[in-house]
Amino acid sequence: xxxxxxxxxxxxxxxxxxxxxxxxxxxxxxxxxxxxxxxxxxxxxxxxxxxxxxxxxxxxxxxxxxxxxxxxxxxxxxxxxxxxxxxxxxxxxxxxxxxxxxxxxxxxxxxxxxxxxxxxxxxxxxxxxxxxxxxxxxxxxxxxxxxxxxxxxxxxxxxxxxxxxxxxxxxxxxxxxxxxxxxxxxxxxxxxxxxxxxxxxxxxxxxxxxxxxxxxxxxxxxxxxxxxxxxxxxxxxxxxxxxxxxxxxxxxxxxxxxxxxxxxxxxxxxxxxxxxxxxxxxxxxxxxxxxxxxxxxxxxxxxxxxxxxxxxxxxxxxxxxxxxxxxxxxxxxxxxxxxxxxxxxxxxxxxxxxxxxxxxxxxxxxxxxxxx
Ligand SMILES: NC(=O)c1ccc[n+]([C@@H]2O[C@H](COP(=O)([O-])OP(=O)(O)OC[C@H]3O[C@@H](n4cnc5c(N)ncnc54)[C@H](O)[C@@H]3O)[C@@H](O)[C@H]2O)c1
Ligand SMILES: [Zn+2]
Ligand SMILES: [Zn+2]
Numbered sequence: 367x368x369x370x371x372x373x374x375x376x377x378x379x380x381x382x383x384x385x386x387x388x389x390x391x392x393x394x395x396x397x398x399x400x401x402x403x404x405x406x407x408x409x410x411x412x413x414x415x416x417x418x419x420x421x422x423x424x425x426x427x428x429x430x431x432x433x434x435x436x437x438x439x440x441x442x443x444x445x446x447x448x449x450x451x452x453x454x455x456x457x458x459x460x461x462x463x464x465x466x467x468x469x470x471x472x473x474x475x476x477x478x479x480x481x482x483x484x485x486x487x488x489x490x491x492x493x494x495x496x497x498x499x500x501x502x503x504x505x506x507x508x509x510x511x512x513x514x515x516x517x518x519x520x521x522x523x524x525x526x527x528x529x530x531x532x533x534x535x536x537x538x539x540x541x542x543x544x545x546x547x548x549x550x551x552x553x554x555x556x557x558x559x560x561x562x563x564x565x566x567x568x569x570x571x572x573x574x575x576x577x578x579x580x581x582x583x584x585x586x587x588x589x590x591x592x593x594x595x596x597x598x599x600x601x602x603x604x605x606x607x608x609x610x611x612x613x614x615x616x617x618x619x620x621x622x623x624x625x626x627x628x629x630x631x632x633x634x635x636x637x638x639x640x641x642x643x644x645x646x647x648x649x650x651x652x653x654x655x656x657x658x659x660x661x662x663x664x665x666x667x668x669x670x671x672x673x674x675x676x677x678x679x680x681x682x683x684x685x686x687x688x689x690x691x692x693x694x695x696x697x698x699x700x701x702x703x704x705x706x707x708x709x710x711x712x713x714x715x716x717x718x719x720x721x722x723x724x725x726x727x728x729x730x731x732x733x734x735x736x737x738x
Contacts, residue, residue: 371490371508372717373498375422377415381507381717386424386498389489391437391512395482398449398513401527403506404428405712405720405732406535406563407629408453408654412501413721416630416656419478423499424490425717426734427453428563429506430521430531440515448523452686453502453535455483455516468688469542469681473516477502483514506534507717509736519690528711528735529704532563533690535681536731537704540567540627541693542682543652545575548623552576557612557621557642558598559605560628561589562724563707563731564652566596568625570702573597579615583608586727596703605638612642620644631655633662640664640674648675652682711735 369388372381391397403426411417412425433447443449454477456468463471476483480499488497489512490505498505504513521530540563544550548571556572558565561584572580573596581600582593590601600615602608612620624643628635631653639649668674682689696702709729712720713736720732 367510369508369510370714371424371498371505372426372714373422373424373492374413377413381425383715383717385493387491387493388510388512391435392482392484392489393438394440394484394515395437395489395512396433396440396443396515396518397435397510398431399434399510400429400431400506400508400736402430402531402736403734404532404534404536404563405717405724405734407724409501410721410724411654417654418657419501420480420499422492422496423480423501424505424508425501426506426508427451427502427504428531428535429504430527430534442515443518443520447520448525448527448530449518450521450530450534450690451504451506451513451517452519453504454681455503455514456687457516466685468685469683471516483516507714507734509714519687521690521694525694528733529708531733532704532707532731533693536563536707537567537693538684538686538689539652539682540564541571541702542684542689543625543627543650543679544568544571544623546683547650547652547677547679548625548648550575550577550623553578554622555579555581555612555616555620556623556625557581557583557608558593558625558627559583559639560626560653561593561730562627562629565625565627566592566707566730568627569593569596569598572623574696574701581608581612581621589727589730592730595706605635605642608642616644620647622647624649626651626653628653633659636662636664640668643674645672646674648677650677650679652679707731708733713737
């Protein structure tokens with residue numbers, strides 16, 4: 367069938383919205399009519415080349431839609447089902463999935479390749495016949511896509527898909543960075559560095575886990591205001607600015623968790639993050655650093671003497687098949703906000719405009735809403 371998608375052919379170029387040819391789903395695969403896709407910063411890392419994914423690629427990894435057709439052997443979804451895609455697939459049977467680490471599913475090894483996990487071929491092709499790869503194996507900047515059932519998580523049909531899409535990355539990643547990777551507990555002091563789609567949800571996670579102080583740090587005033595609406599207790603424009611006041615607030619004990627959720631991680635900011643962290647505290651590195659960056663500046667003596675920890679976190683260290691339904695329940699119960707995360711909606715043709723707005727700090731999340 368013919369459909370439309372936003373394709374990146376070369377790094378540092380704009381997304382090209384074009385008509386593409388989509389094959390029928392093969393065994394274990396699912397054809398989905400896309401309704402909405404969040405515009406996460408990770409796609410921007412593919413554009414800059416910081417995330418070396420294979421090109422040409424259909425962008426987008428935070429999507430929701432409706433199943434139109436399933437291939438042979440598909441058991442977890444059926445036509446008419448509403449689905450959110452996990453940006454890491456979960457097979458359910460590999461050593462990671464079967465020990466409660468679906469975010470680290472072994473199928474994740476194919477994320478940067480972007481071909482179907484079943485046979486390493488493409489279902490998506492340009493009008494000229496070239497194979498198109500899929501960002502995170504899903505390619506949600508599209509009106510239709512074909513993905514493996516391992517990427518599909520069924521949700522109830524009454525949840526608006528233009529907010530449900532955020533559960534495919536930002537909500538789970540941010541919330542889990544606080545709750546799972548950070549292990550925030552009642553009374554903790556938590557700093558969240560960078561308030562985009564990820565940091566906003568780290569704020570929500572820290573608040574819900576019972577943090578006493580939720581300190582949101584972002585140079586953009588609108589982001590700081592939004593953070594207060596989502597549960598932050600204090601805001602600052604930079605880590606340096608936060609240092610003195612956090613020292614006062616915590617009687618010098620500093621933060622139990624410092625959650626790094628800036629647009630682009632920088633190794634030379636790690637010293638500042640460790641400085642905000644107290645004894646036995648954790649720095650959670652969720653933001654992506656450029657692949658070629660191999661140096662970080664920090665005092666390892668400080669780390670040892672204060673027993674500080676630095677941990678990475680992918681997809682909120684969560685189990686999307688359990689945590690997406692859990693977060694929907696929390697939303698239904700009024701305990702987390704989803705609607706308030708969407709600053710602006712765009713058409714698929716406006717994808718580049720959406721990223722201009724993300725770069726200039728205008729959006730907590732911009733969401734593409736498809737016309738199909
Ligand atoms: N680990 C994962 O599983 C995972 C998943 C999704 C996204 N990410 C990454 O998380 C990061 C955040 O993504 P996003 O979509 O929320 O980005 P975003 O661009 O929407 O938001 C980033 C925010 O960081 C702020 N910022 C930039 N420099 C800062 C600094 N020095 N101090 C404080 N704030 C600063 C910006 O003003 C902006 O508000 C990106 O690197 C993204 O690729 C990681
Ligand atoms: Zn993302
Ligand atoms: Zn698995």
